[in-house]
Amino acid sequence: MNLFEDYKNVIKKAVENDPTKSNKIYGLSEPLLESNREYLKSLRNELPGRELSHEMRLFAKGMGVPETFDYQPLGSHPDFVHLKGTDLVEEHWIISGFIDVKKSTKLFNNFTKATVRLITESIIRASMFAVNLCGGYVHRIQGDGLMVYFGGKNIEKLKAVEDALKSFSMISYFVKNDLKDFFEDNGIQDIHTRAGLDLGHSKQVDWFYSGIGESGEVTTCSLHTSLAPKMQSNAKNSGIVVGHNVTTQLRKDKYFEQRSKEIHDYEDGRKYYQYNFDWERYLVDNNLAVQNDMGVLVLTINTLPDPNRNSLDLYPIASKSKPYFNYG
Amino acid sequence: MGKKCLSTDIKNFLDKYFAFEIVESPKTGYLALEGKISVLDKSDKLWGHFKILILINEAEYPYTVPIVIEKTQIINRDWDFHISKEGECCLDIPHKLIKRKRRGIVFEEFYREVIYPFFANYHYKVSTGNYANGEYKHHAEGIFQFYNEEYKLSEVPLIINLLQTAITGIKYEPNKKCSLCGGRKYKKCCRNIVLSLKQYGKPQLYQDLSIFKERLKSK
Numbered sequence: 358m359n360l361f362e363d364y365k366n367v368i369k370k371a372v373e374n375d376p377t378k379s380n381k382i383y384g385l386s387e388p389l390l391e392s393n394r395e396y397l398k399s400l401r402n403e404l405p406g407r408e409l410s411h412e413m414r415l416f417a418k419g420m421g422v423p424e425t426f427d428y429q430p431l432g433s434h435p436d437f438v439h440l441k442g443t444d445l446v447e448e449h450w451i452i453s454g455f456i457d458v459k460k461s462t463k464l465f466n467n468f469t470k471a472t473v474r475l476i477t478e479s480i481i482r483a484s485m486f487a488v489n490l491c492g493g494y495v496h497r498i499q500g501d502g503l504m505v506y507f508g509g510k511n512i513e514k515l516k517a518v519e520d521a522l523k524s525f526s527m528i529s530y531f532v533k534n535d536l537k538d539f540f541e542d543n544g545i546q547d548i549h550t551r552a553g554l555d556l557g558h559s560k561q562v563d564w565f566y567s568g569i570g571e572s573g574e575v576t577t578c579s580l581h582t583s584l585a586p587k588m589q590s591n592a593k594n595s596g597i598v599v600g601h602n603v604t605t606q607l608r609k610d611k612y613f614e615q616r617s618k619e620i621h622d623y624e625d626g627r628k629y630y631q632y633n634f635d636w637e638r639y640l641v642d643n644n645l646a647v648q649n650d651m652g653v654l655v656l657t658i659n660t661l662p663d664p665n666r667n668s669l670d671l672y673p674i675a676s677k678s679k680p681y682f683n684y685g
Numbered sequence: 686m687g688k689k690c691l692s693t694d695i696k697n698f699l700d701k702y703f704a705f706e707i708v709e710s711p712k713t714g715y716l717a718l719e720g721k722i723s724v725l726d727k728s729d730k731l732w733g734h735f736k737i738l739i740l741i742n743e744a745e746y747p748y749t750v751p752i753v754i755e756k757t758q759i760i761n762r763d764w765d766f767h768i769s770k771e772g773e774c775c776l777d778i779p780h781k782l783i784k785r786k787r788r789g790i791v792f793e794e795f796y797r798e799v800i801y802p803f804f805a806n807y808h809y810k811v812s813t814g815n816y817a818n819g820e821y822k823h824h825a826e827g828i829f830q831f832y833n834e835e836y837k838l839s840e841v842p843l844i845i846n847l848l849q850t851a852i853t854g855i856k857y858e859p860n861k862k863c864s865l866c867g868g869r870k871y872k873k874c875c876r877n878i879v880l881s882l883k884q885y886g887k888p889q890l891y892q893d894l895s896i897f898k899e900r901l902k903s904k
Contacts (some may be wrong), residue, residue, distance in 0.1 A: 359729070460759040474765035641703040647723035647731065650801040652701040655729045668812045670726035674818035678802035680767035681778045682823040 360416050360656050361531045363405045364483040368476050368536065370400055372543050375472040377381075385469070394471050396475045401475060404482055414490040417490055419658030428489050434497065436509040440575045447564045449513055452521045452603070453582040454493070455589040456484065456528055456552035457502025463545050477501045477593035484528045491524035492517070496576070504586075507579075508556075518556060518606040523645060525552045525597050530646070530656055533595040553588030555600030556635075557581030580629075584620050588631050590617070597634040604632055612639050650674055691716060691746040694792045701793065708738075715740040715752075724805050732808040735759055739800070747789035750782045760807055764823055776803050778821050778831050783836055783885050825896045832893075836878050841901045847875060848894045851882040 359365070376385055376393050405413060417426050433441055440447065458480055464473045473593060481503070485495055488505050492512065497504040507524070508517035532550045540548045554628055557579040567576050581600060588598035600620065604613045612635045619628035640646035646654045695716065699705060705720030718739040722772040737853060740752040755772045767775040776782065776799050779842035785795070809817045832838045838847070846865045848857075856865050857873035869876035881888060 379780070470707060500820065638703040647725065647734075647896050648702060648704065649723075649725040649729065650797050655725055655731075657731060660734065662732050666726060666730040666732055666812075668726070668809055670728045670730060671724075671732065671805055671809050671812070672817050673727055674802050675806040676815070677798060677818075678800075678806040679777060679818045679820060680775055680806065681765045681821035681827045683765045683779070683827070 359535070360412055360527070361483050362412060363403065363410050363487050364479045364531070365535045365539070365650040367400055367403050369539060370403075370477075371397060371472050371475045372468065372539075374400075375468045377468055377472075390469065390471075393469060397471050397475050401423055401478070402478060405486070413486065415423045416656075416658050420490065422490060426490070428485065429494050431498070434494050434496070434506055434509065434564075436511070437575050440564060440566045440571075442570070443566055445565070448559045449510065449562060449564055450508060450557060450559045451562050451564075451577055451579070451582070452507040452517055452554060452556045453577065453579070453585040454505040454507065454525060454552065454554045455502065455586040456505070456525055456550055457499065457533060457552050457589070459549050459594070460545075460547050463548070467543070467545055480532065483531050487524045487527040487531070491520040491527075493521065493524050514556070515606050518603055519643075522597075522599075522603075522634065522636070522639055523605070523643065525554060526640050527645070527656065528552070529595055529597060529636055530640065530654060534654060534656075537595075544573060547594070549594040551589050551592035551594070552597040553585040553590070553599070554597065554603055555585045555588060556602040556606060558602065576602050580621065584629070584631075587620055591620070591631060591634045592684055593633065597636050598631050601630045601632070603634075611635070691741065691743055691792075694747070695741075698793045698796065702796070705739075710740065711738075711817050712740055714743055716743050717741075719756075722801060722804050724801075724808055726805075731811075732805070733759065734902065735804050737800075737804075739796075741792065747791065748786055749790065750776075750786050751790075751792070751800070752797060753803070755804075766807065766810075767820065774803055776800065778827060779889060780831060780835075780885050783889055787884060787886070825900070828893055836881070838878075841897050841904070845879050845897050845901065847878055847882060848890055848897065849876075851879045852887055852894065884885070 374388050374393065374396055380389065409417065409426070429435065437447060437449070461477065464476060468476070477500070480501055481498060484503055486502065488495055491507070493505050493507045495503055496506055507521035508514065529550050529552060532548065537548055557577070561581055562577050562579040564575065564577055567573050581602065584600055588600065592598040599613070600617070614634040614635070616631050616633060620631040621629040622630065640654060641648060642654070644660070645658060646656050648654055694716070695707070702720070704723070705718050708717050708719040710717035718741070720737065722735045722737055724734070724779065726732060736756040738754040738756055740754070742749040753774045753776060755768060755774055758772065760766050760768050760771070762770045806816050813898070822830050832844055838844050843866055850865060857871045859876065860870055863871040863874035865875040
């Protein structure tokens, strides 16, 4: 099962049909660009929309997501939407997350603007699916990145932390395992995600309406919302960095490696630390991924054999073994 | 050397294969790893999972062959599936395992090249009715088969001569007629087989010798 297959296929087709490479000598004519734009327009329809693919539905079912799954509207968190246009302030805990694709500007060197647009949209849509699947709310789309909230009034804090970690792990997986090699084969090196996540407890987060009249949004004021993008910028390639508050909720040291430098100094002797999150181990431990003979992760929630498996694909691995019996 | 080398190799393995962990060993002197093997084919299609226990001799490592026990009991405890009643998996003919042992194993490579393929091969057999690369017959018949396939040998008296030469270390004149089979020159004839047999070590060669002598007697 490849959860992100449809997104990947659209990106592949867009790249394969991009006219830049084949027309380097004579340049791109307007009719050529127009024909490519038409092609991409129809290709865009192949991206999964609100109607999920079979694989996505199976995965959602396996995660216990109701069949009525749908995307949350962008912007105001539904539990705090009543603050819109008011002067009210509410304290409530929230997990803030930032994720984006690094080195994506390199795409413009190799492809037309229209191709880059479809690649970016595919990644964003796949990320939005992963966020919504795990109960998160996309607050804002920023180019090829997302600002996301996890948590709310009707969910336990630990569950929201787990959801946030699962969601960002799945997005990291998509870019690292499904896209990175493909881009490298097409001359674009080192495309990767970087992500930051932090939890602000209720006393640490104010929800309020920021802006004037209709020109504003319900948002949070919190040290921990502000630290999340800083953590993102500190993350290694394909890495997720989380704040100390996240680690104390999960209480599983094996996933977190403390970074030597703190992310925030309170200047009263206290320091707030950041941690590298081992998202690959987390996906395997939470039965969201399995590993092949080489240790490469494959995202799957299904514990049953794939009905479309073919013994010819198993042969290269199985034929390394020739068993013998010498017991009893 | 064994323990230090083992702990480095196991750390590398556990940093890469997340479904395994070190557990309390049921056997003194052995490090125990328990975990789940998920068999995926080259198209990343899932075939099934097995819970397994791997025991590694700490003192002998890397010159050892890990013991692999299938815990889920998915594989029928039937000798046609090359598994003991207790779930111990017969991974390969002893000769090939001895070769690996004498060379020294790197656990991660052993997992990838021997353990994982054994479980993939189980699924291949269930799916197609045969093992992907065939199988060795049980007990003594499997040893005959190995000599036949590996060295193209079928004449029992010649095999006995070769084994005796490998065990005793008798040296023959390399440029003279082969004393074992009558071929043109020993160095271009049976010497390579004798050298190859020596790699299996005397205990295995004595065992093979007795099997072949028994076969000769019964004929």
